[in-house]
Amino acid sequence: MxxxxxxxxxxxxxxxxxxxxxxxxxxxxxxxxxxxxxxxxxxxxxxxxxxxxxxxxxxxxxxxxxxxxxxxxxxxxxxxxxxxxxxxxxxxxxxxxxxxxxxxxxxxxxxxxxxxxxxxxxxxxxxxxxxxxxxxxxxxxxxxxxxxxxxxxxxxxxxxxxxxxxxxxxxxxxxxxxxxxxxxxxxxxxxxxxxxxxxxxxxxxxxxxxxxxxxxxxxxxxxxxxxxxxxxxxxxxxxFIGTINTFDGVVQNSGDGIVTVASDECGQSLRALCDKPPKNGSDVCIAVRPEKIFISQYKPDNHEDACLEGVVEDLGYFGNLSLYRIRLATGKVVQVSSQNRRRSIERSFDWDDNVYISWRPRSALVLEP
Amino acid sequence: MKGNSRFVISVLAFGYAFLYLPLLSVIVYSFNDSQLATVWGGFSMRWYGELFKNSQIIDALMLSLKVAVSAATMATLFGTMAGVALSRFGRFRGRNLFTGMITSPMVMPEVITGLSLLLLFVSLQQLTGWPSQRGYGTITIAHTTFAMAYVAVIVQSRLAAMDESLEEAAMDLGGRPFRVMIDITLPLIAPAMLAGWLLAFTLSLDDLVIASFVSGPGGSTLPMLIFSKVKLGVTPDINALATLIMLFVSAGVVLAWAIGRRMQKA
The missing domain is CATH 3.40.50.300 (P-loop containing nucleotide triphosphate hydrolases)
Known part of the structure; x- marks a missing residue:
């Protein structure tokens, strides 16, 4: 333009x-x-x-x-x-x-x-x-x-x-x-x-x-x-724009552009990339979009990524993609969407399946609460 | 279910009989050959003939029509102006008061309207010498005052239903406010104005009370003439006249209704 x-x-x-x-x-x-x-x-x-x-x-x-x-x-x-x-x-x-x-x-x-x-x-x-x-x-x-x-x-x-x-x-x-x-x-x-x-x-x-x-x-x-x-x-x-999952928490540690946030909502600390890291001890919110989250049956090995365990509470099939609502042990519900790349009549995940959800620190955002 | 429908039909029949039997009896008796209005003497059209030979009646009819046409035209002009002002000049202070005030002549007892107008005309005459005599002019003014309220309400409701962005679009395309009024607003409210005119015309033609107050010697409208003749006893030619008026008014109502229907579709 x-x-x-x-x-x-x-x-x-x-x-x-x-x-x-x-x-x-x-x-x-x-x-x-x-x-x-x-x-x-x-x-x-x-x-x-x-x-x-x-x-x-x-x-x-x-x-x-x-x-x-x-x-x-x-x-x-x-x-x-x-x-x-x-x-x-x-x-x-x-x-x-x-x-x-x-x-x-x-x-x-x-x-x-x-x-x-x-x-x-x-x-x-x-x-x-x-x-x-x-x-x-x-x-x-x-x-x-x-x-x-x-x-x-x-x-x-x-x-x-x-x-x-x-x-x-x-x-x-x-x-x-x-x-x-x-x-x-x-x-x-x-x-x-x-x-x-x-x-x-x-x-x-x-x-x-x-x-x-x-x-x-x-x-x-x-x-x-x-x-x-x-x-x-x-x-x-x-x-307002799109859907996003948010986790409220407190900054534990920040340095090298990486912020570690302790969040009671997901029962562990989460890491996110951030240019202007907030002070230790300040309230923030970690936000991740549903399509940035991977869903898997087994726990992924990558220790850099945030990884949470949960149960499939609800799922929706949209043809091109599937939407999952995952309930964590803390009761928090996380939305995950995944592309249906393979043609298959069977569901990859079903109701009440135990699953792991994970995302890269660079996919997460640090926002004011 | 069947008993219910029989009940409904009889209620309906009674209701309509109540409304239309009196009118029907006037129509039937207008074809009565007898001199006495209430005694049946065979079918005849003679009273319709008599009617048109009676110059008194023809004069009164002509006055009524003249008044109705002038009053309806003036009422449409002023009523449209009021309706446009009330619905298009935005939210000014006291707008609700003005909206209420424009409809008050519709609910005011006619006797009061008539009396107040008469007082106004008399004091005006004493102060300015005008109106030197009461008749066509004063009745027209009086009818305009109450009929314009109806026109204003009709025009206002049409404008309220009309998309205001039509006028804004015209302005956006370079039309100055007055041009927009001519190009867009008036063509779109024309059916409402026509319906208002017809209503004002009918109202003016109907009116007896207000006209009696503000008219003077020599200025009798048709309803005034009928009323004064009936006081001396009902003559069969009045029945014939009444039948003709009914025909005329029904035609007007049907026309107004048809215009209203087209207006809804547009």
């Missing part, structure tokens, strides 16, 4: 806040997005992500703070003057206009010559593969087609930034997967900066160059999908 090569940010949000009465929806957030980036804002409902997006679009007036686009302060520009367009969660396709009229609406407001409007509308409809649907009314379209009308309508204006509010939430699973890649292709082709708001972590991971995880009006972490998944900054991010 071309992103991150230039120094000055394309979109810059400075200490932006939005209060609704006593409620603080967005709390002094700052953010820099590069030109051509596909940036996601990820968070649960009520975390302020939609309010933030609406402030970028101009539908909400910030309580304080500023928004810059390409070096211009657009904080107080009304939505109809911003070089920013939005695709709404409900798509908001005008029901009383045909597909063509919908897409042409924005260009008509720019008072472009008729021929240019028509050719750009045609071009855009073919980009979203709706060439033959121009004369249809929205109620004659499927949900996926309506979404593409909304996309074409927003893109035909050649905006500097396209804002997408939960772009895939209303589509079924297969169509969602297809549309994800289509969106990425379109973004690549046009080079427009995309800002996506979503509650779906999978969607955010697949689509984006970078993700901002938002909670209670603030950013918990901003980073690439990999950074956010593999190196979550805190327990909230670790928990």
């Amino acid at each position: 071309t992103a991150r090569s230039s120094n000055s940010a394309f979109i810059e949000v400075r200490k932006l806040s939005k209060h609704f009465g006593d409620f603080v929806a967005v709390d002094a957030v700052s953010l820099k997005i590069e030109r051509g980036e596909l940036f996601s804002i990820l968070g649960g409902s009520g975390c302020g992500k939609t309010t933030l997006l609406r402030m970028l679009a101009g539908f909400e007036t910030p309580t304080s703070g500023q928004v810059f686009l390409d070096g211009v302060d657009i904080t107080n520009q009304p939505p109809y003057e911003r070089p920013v367009n939005m695709m709404f969660q409900s798509y908001a396709v005008f029901p009383h206009m045909t597909v063509e009229q919908n897409v042409a609406y924005g260009l008509k407001k720019e008072r472009l010559p008729k021929e240019e409007t028509a050719s750009r509308v045609r071009e855009m409809l073919s980009l979203v593969k709706l060439d033959d649907f121009g004369a249809r009314k929205p109620n004659q379209l499927s949900g996926g087609q309506r979404q593409r009308v909304a996309l074409a309508r927003a893109l035909v204006k050649k905006p500097k930034v396209l804002l997408l509010d939960e772009p895939l939430a209303a589509l079924d699973k297969k169509l969602r997967e297809h549309t994800q890649f289509e969106l990425m292709n379109i973004q690549d082709e046009l080079g427009i900066t995309f800002v996506v708001v979503t509650h779906d972590q999978e969607e955010a991971m697949i689509l984006s160059n970078r993700i901002a995880v938002m909670e209670k009006g603030r950013f918990e972490q901003i980073g690439t999908p990999k950074e956010v998944y593999e190196f979550p900054r805190n327990r909230f991010v670790a928990d």
Whole structure:
């Protein structure tokens, strides 16, 4: 991607806040997005992500703070003057206009010559593969087609930034997967900066160059999908993105980038790699993702690895992988997932089997409790 | 089960008989040949003929229609403005109070509405010399005041059901607020406005009490004329007139219902 090569940010949000009465929806957030980036804002409902997006679009007036686009302060520009367009969660396709009229609406407001409007509308409809649907009314379209009308309508204006509010939430699973890649292709082709708001972590991971995880009006972490998944900054991010097992404990010893933590929850000490080791005696939490844990029938020999003994309490078969819930002697339940690499009708592990679970110290994370 | 259904059917029959027998008797008697309205003298259409020769009735009908059309149009204009303001201007202080206040003319006893409007018109006349005489103008104003409440409620509920992001999308695409109103909002609430207009029209055509208060000599609406004629005894031509009005109103109701149904589908 071309992103991150230039120094000055394309979109810059400075200490932006939005209060609704006593409620603080967005709390002094700052953010820099590069030109051509596909940036996601990820968070649960009520975390302020939609309010933030609406402030970028101009539908909400910030309580304080500023928004810059390409070096211009657009904080107080009304939505109809911003070089920013939005695709709404409900798509908001005008029901009383045909597909063509919908897409042409924005260009008509720019008072472009008729021929240019028509050719750009045609071009855009073919980009979203709706060439033959121009004369249809929205109620004659499927949900996926309506979404593409909304996309074409927003893109035909050649905006500097396209804002997408939960772009895939209303589509079924297969169509969602297809549309994800289509969106990425379109973004690549046009080079427009995309800002996506979503509650779906999978969607955010697949689509984006970078993700901002938002909670209670603030950013918990901003980073690439990999950074956010593999190196979550805190327990909230670790928990929100994917599944993670956590063991609370106390630091016993730290040195050489390795932390040893005594955890009552698993009945032994665990080792984890950590750049900035916390002080001895401080409370921490060791976190391991289910797919980083190996499950075996016999105790592995490697003494470097953490190894726990437990009983299969529950298992789920997903076809491509199996999910196990292992109960330790202390009562703690650990989630483990393993790829079903071999084709076999028999289960590798069954209910109530005695098993060993292990992971490498470098797979574990040290987080604040 | 069978006994139950017989019970249900008889309740239904009684209910509908209660509602429609009085209307039916008016229709039947409108075809009565006899001079006396309550004595059957054979079938005839003569009272329909008499009706159209009676200039008093025709004048009253014309006044009623004129008032109804003007009042419905004005009520639709003001009611739509109120409905849009109440549902689109965000949460301003006292919005609930205003929402409640717009519906109050619907629950206010007509006598009170009529009386207060009469007092207003009389004191206005003393102060400014206008309205110099009460009739078409004053009745139209009076009907507008209470009918616009109904229009406002209909428009407001339509707007509440409408996706607000449609207007935002139009604004996002470069439409200034006034253009968005013309391009998006008005076409989408047009069915509600039409339904409101029809309702206001019917309400105005029906009204007797308020019109009696705010009308002056020489300005009798159709309901006022009927009421004053009935006081001297029911004449068969009134039955014929009543039948025609029923036909007219039912057509209006069916039309409003059909529009409402289309509105739901859209």
